[in-house]
Amino acid sequence: MAKKSLKLCPLAQHIVNMLAESGRPGHGPTYACSKAHELHGRTTNDVLVWASHQLDSSNRGCLADVIGKASGWNIDPADLVAAARVEKALGGLPVLNLQELLA
Template sequence: MSKKSLKLCPLAQHIVRMLAESGRPGHGPSYANGKAFELHGLSTNDVLVWAGRMLDSRNQGELVDVIRKASGRDLDAADLAAAARVGVAVGALPSIDLLELLL
């Protein structure tokens, strides 16, 4: 039986890798695989909102460390939480029809 290939944005890939490599009780490859299915097909914005809601503070801190190393920019867990809140707010706004604006 072939494994279904999951579509994960780069942020989701970092989260899954981080959870798979974690030595915390209850974490590891099988836990990360379950989370990968939750993150499958989500946009980066949706993954960010998911991380803000679903990851505990320790995992959020580890994710911030991964992002900091990958981007070379200074940020902390409060920045991640703020970005997730903005993502929720933007998602709640009605979509803008550009054609309607032009007419």
């Protein structure tokens, strides 16, 4: 039977690859596979919120380094946590109806 391919956003793909390549105890391909299933179908914003709660400080630091290098900005792990908090708060706000606001 063929395996169902998982739908992972680029951030989730990076996290899964990072966990699979890690030599830390408890990490590796099996651990990464279980996390890939957790991240399947999530948006980048949802993955960021997940990472801020589920990754330990070392992995959040590695993720911040990679994002910082890719963006050319100085990104700190605390920035990822702050961005996740903002995303979570925004998700709790009611959807704005622009037509009502402009009427």
